[in-house]
Amino acid sequence: MSNIKKLTSKRLFLPVFCMLLVMMVNILFDLFSGNFPFSFFTISVRNGVLFGRLIDVLNRGSEIAILAIGMTLVVSSSAGTDISVGSVMSLSAAFCCMLLAGYGVSSANELAVPLIVGVLAGILMGCFCGAINGALVAYLNVQPMVATLILYSAARAVGLLLCNNLIVYVRDDSFKFFGGFCGFIPTPIVIAAICIVVVSLVLKKTALGLYVQSVGINKKASRIAGLNSARIIFLCYVVSGLCAGIAGIVAASRISSADSNNIGLSYELDAILSVALGGNSLGGGKFSLAGSVIGAYTIQAITTTLFAIGVSTDQAPVYKAIIVIIIVAIQATPLKDYFRQRSAKKATLKGGAVR
Template sequence: MKTWNKIKSWPLFLPVLALLLVMAVNIIHDAATGVNPLSFFMISLRNTTTNGTILYGRIIDIINRGSEVAILAIGMTLVVSASAGTDISVGSVMSLCASFMCMMLAGYGVSSTTTLAVPLVIGLLCAMVMGLVCGAFNGTLVAHLSIQPMVATLILYSAARAIGLLLCNDLIVYVRNPSFAFIGAFLGPIPTPIIITAICIIVVSLVLKKTALGMYIQSVGINARASRIAGLNSKLLIFLAYLLCGLFASIAGIVASSRITSADSNNIGLYLEMDAILSVALGGNSLGGGKFNLAGSIVGAYTIQAITTTLYALGVSSIQAPVYKAIIVIIIVVIEAPPFKDFLRKQSAARAAKGVRA
């Protein structure tokens, strides 16, 4: 009973429970259809001619395809915490960074290439610089001009994709070069996006653990004024959160565009800002800012992907999938909502009281 209470008070309890519940659906489905109940969780090695031996299985799929949202969720968590608002431009910024990178790699006006016009590293740096510029733009508007985050980021939400199209001369730019495709393919047996996501998560959590940055951001989010009086540079911290959010958007853009070895400005990162915000919420973070739980957001990101993959596995067509996704999200959000938690607590207290009286 004691360990159970300990588990229940673990901050990640509900997000992880939600993720496990989603996965459990697959066990039931597989058992009901007479397949090995654990087939969803099977990971196998498969020999391929192009990528050598690779890991294979639905779980790998979830972690692999959830990469972009997980990377975005890191930046979004910081932004939500520091400014009590969301950055709705991340999807468009992804597209812009990817377009800029592919334009640099292919050369302006070229629509399809197999040789790189500039070294890959330059292309990647260009994308990240573009991400930082976008982040700095959002950050300046929010931190220094005190514009509401949603309004400030609305500018790039609508403009960034169009700028990307301009950079690509209205074309879909294909960069079919193995060194570029590698980012979206495999490193040894593991999909590269998983490794990139892991690196991002490790670096950020180390920075948050080893420095006081995490605490500063939270205190600014709880009360910017009090933090300033206490000696924190609130504006700088909010600016920094947006800057990092832009950087992570660019990394997500690099991964997304490398997967399809092209810059499809109209479609890269489409609606992903919503998934990123949702993963922050699913992770048990308040969108009102202040305290945050990075691990929760990342679990949230993979939960979203797990829902999508589960629906595919159940054979739901991708047109109807959003309906079921919405239902599942509603259930998860209700379970995690404070009033519902209070209700459960009162119920169990009442039961305990009854027990005592009897």
């Protein structure tokens, strides 16, 4: 009993529980439709690479997971959201592909500049966008939503401009690596894992995580206590831009082209949602990076599940919305309090000790 209580009182219990709940749906569905009940979880090796729905979830959820890292920091430090990440993804992808293919070329079979230059430039472009957002929010005190709205609408257009209004194809196998396979594992999974590990190590091993939380809880008090609040907020936005840049490269590499109109379309909403699903308050302050990452994969698990069940793609958002409402409701504080009170009442009625 006490073990269960210990488990349920863990902060990450609910996000993990929700993800498992989503996956359970698959088991039930397969059971009723007469398939092998665990077909969702089977991972096989085909063509020398991992193959299976679970791998799909991890693979396709990578971009949102990477975005969620940056978004968590932004939400925590500034109590606002960075709604520009989807557009910045598209801009980074466009900039990278434009460099790799050469300006005005719509289809390149050879790289115009070394791969590493293009990729780094794309990621730097992401950082630059993050720096613009950060400067507006941290130093000019513009509201985060308003500040990032600028790049939300502008970045995609700048991307189109860079690509000369074309969809730039980079048909070079080395560029395909970032969205392809690294050994037998899909590279996006590896990239997402590296991002998660690096950021969480930095947050854990240095005091930065603590600083971010303290700035998020009370900016003024933190400044008086000797933290450079503005710089920390600025840094969080730069990290968010960096993440968007990396996600953009992955997305572009996946389709080996820079499709400015479609890359990262409405990903910002999924990133914000994954922060919320991870049990983080959008009001800033305390945060859990792991929660956000789990949230991101939960969103992808929902999408993949809906595909697997055969919900038509145009109706999928309705089901997605219903599931999200349920998940958010499960994690809502009033509901939690209600259950806690009820169980406490039961315990006192029984005459046993509360604890």
